[in-house]
Amino acid sequence: MSLETKIEIFFSESMMQKKTQEAVFVSPLPKTPFEFKWHKKRLEVIPQEPLLKDKTYVVSLGTDATDSHGNSLISPFSFAFSTGDLIDSGFVSGCVYSGKKVAPGITVSAYLFAQNEPELPYVLPDYVTQTDEKGRYELKNLSFGTYRLFAIDDINKDFLLDLESEQAGITTSDVELNYQFFRKENMDFFLSKQDTTKPSLVECEALNKNLIRVTFDQPIDLQKLVNPKSYLITSGEKPKSTLEIKLVYSLHNQDQNSFLITDDLDSKTEYELKVTDLTDQSGNEINPEKNKCFFSGTDSPDTAKLKILATSPEDKEKIVSLDKKLKIFFEKPPEKTSVEKAFLLKEKDGIEIKGQYFWVNPVTFVFEPESILSGETEYEIELKDEVKDLFGNSLDTIPFEVSFATLNPDTLGSLSGEVMLLSENQDKEIFVTLSKIESPELDYQKLLEAPGEFLFDSILPGKYILSAFVDLDQDQKFDFGKLYPFSPSEPKAIYPDTISVRSRWETEGIVIEFKR
Structure with missing residues (x-):
């Protein structure tokens, strides 16, 4: 095909011209942007410099393309042509997520990778596409080589990352395409705000x-x-x-x-x-x-009374889970022994609840009942004796009391399944999280020492999203990866469907799979 080729796209409907032009991606991207000319329903894409010799070009129309009635493309459309004798066959696909939801309309960029390019993704990519309404993307007809991929919430449509306003996603590894391995699927992204500012x-x-x-x-x-x-x-x-x-x-x-x-x-x-x-x-x-x-410096002693900032559960809280660990958050370190001696958990009728206590840190006390609490029962937390801080100052509220009520166990359900890890990380811990859609702040979490079965017991009914990540750095939180210095994200998987949990019923057979 001639290096002076013009590209034409024919539409069945009249289109919103500016919005549709912004949805046209031609890869590899030229140094000088294409010129656009409209002829009713026909869009002409005109190169401002000769096309590269012996190159496969991919023309993609993203989901932002919109007709005059406001209807957008359901999924991206693409086609390829070559200025040489062959059309490249490299292929990469996956999904982009924002939080626990799929992210439509996100730009996915592929860079032919070289070790001396730390600017990525602050320079124009070699190939680009956009996610469809289900967050899925496909990069087709790529030349062979090693690629580094990024997903960008490209608000200003310039194919570059703006750290101040745009989120980015990083994959778990670079992608190498060759004659033997020319397809790579399940390269997923999880968007986050990339913070590169040093703290002060x-x-x-x-x-x-x-x-x-x-x-x-x-x-x-x-x-x-x-x-x-x-x-x-x-x-x-x-x-x-x-x-x-x-x-x-x-x-x-x-x-x-x-x-x-x-x-x-x-x-x-x-x-x-x-x-x-x-x-x-x-x-x-x-x-x-x-x-x-x-x-x-100062010679003023500490004379301020000891205060409690918060408790979990909160005072007068209802529907508390039966396996709840009770926490007290102090404003400054108390004398630990005084808290341990003073703490009392009892039913409203006076029956004391036995258990074990421990300190998460110098200001957080935790009490774990030795057996699960009774359902639909009122409980009271009490600090019944004098509690002091490290300098002898007493608690500002004496006695300190908190009351709460547990939920009805007959309303609870359970969910069981299996984590399958098809990779080399078989010996790494996996965090499995069950998130209630109606209450985003409510998460149930399980730690698995290796891939295998899991069970969430005694959970509230409702609709849930199930996710899991491999904790490679063992810090008990998901690592989104970093742009610079570059580090890949930890492997993460999200179950593709919403899961319903019903009262007095076990939802079983759920498999969440980490694919290669």
């Missing part, structure tokens, strides 16, 4: 002579946030003296702040605090130019 230390302040509050400009990885080795407090000239940090904690749902309990501060001394080896929740390291702060 904003402020540090002495709240009393033994407590320092440290504030960052974004949430910090919790494990590192509460590690005393992440902080260094010094004072004086060389040689500087170091202030001992005895304990570091953070409060419930407040990962932008840490609190440092230290040796006594000196009210006449200026201190320097430096943080190292901290990362935000996207893995970005602390900004080395903004990792220090200065504060003045």
Whole structure:
């Protein structure tokens, strides 16, 4: 075919011209954009530079193409032609998800990969297509080679990622296409906001002579946030003296702040605090130019009463699950023994419930009943004796009481199935999550040590979405991957259909499969 070829697309209906033009993708993308000319229902796509010799071109019409009545294409349409003797046969397909839902109208880009191209996806891709109404995509007629794929919620239609406003998805691996393996399916994406901004230390302040509050400009990885080795407090000239940090904690749902309990501060001394080896929740390291702060010492003791920030379940909460672990979130570390001695769980008629307690961190107390709670029963949590903090300050509310009621077990159902992992990650832990569609905040989660069977017992009836991911880095949360420095996402699978759970009934035979 001639290198001066014009491309024509014929429509059966009159089209919205601008919107349809934006839905036309020609791969490989030229350096100079194509010119468009309309002749009633015929669209002419005119190259502004000669086509490449011996190249297969793919013309795709995305789902944003819309007729004059507002009807969009149900699925992308594509065709291929070659400026040489052969048409390439490489093929990649998969699905794009946003949260737990499929994502239609998302741009999927393929880059012929070279190790010296860290700018991806900030340069134009070699091939592009768009997902259909079910979130599926197909990249057809690709030349052989190794590709790196990205999915982009391309709001401004420029085929490039805008970090400020657009989400991106990363696959679990690059794709190599050759004569023997020229098809690759099930290359799925899970969109997320890619954060590349390094976190900064904003402020540090002495709240009393033994407590320092440290504030960052974004949430910090919790494990590192509460590690005393992440902080260094010094004072004086060389040689500087170091202030001992005895304990570091953070409060419930407040990962932008840490609190440092230290040796006594000196009210006449200026201190320097430096943080190292901290990362935000996207893995970005602390900004080395903004990792220090200065504060003045104080000789004021801690005289503030101990407060409780929240409990789980909340006071007066209804329909509490029968296997609920009870939690108390304190505003500062209490003296643990005083809480353990004071805690009481009882039925409303006074029957005490036995169980085991443990501490998730210095400010979070957890009580696990030794057997499941009774259905449709009222319970009370009570701190019946005096609870104190580490400096002898008592609780601000004495006695402290919370009441809640359990659900009716006859309303519950169950779900069972199997996770199949068709890959090399057979020895990795798998997190299986069951999410209630009507209540997005309600998740049931199971940890499997290896692929195999799972059972969700005693769950509320309703419609659910089932998903699972392989926890390669063993941090108990799904890793979306990073653009730069590049790292692939963890394998994740979503069951293709909505699952209904009925009262007093086991929904069984559900198979969630990780495909190669």
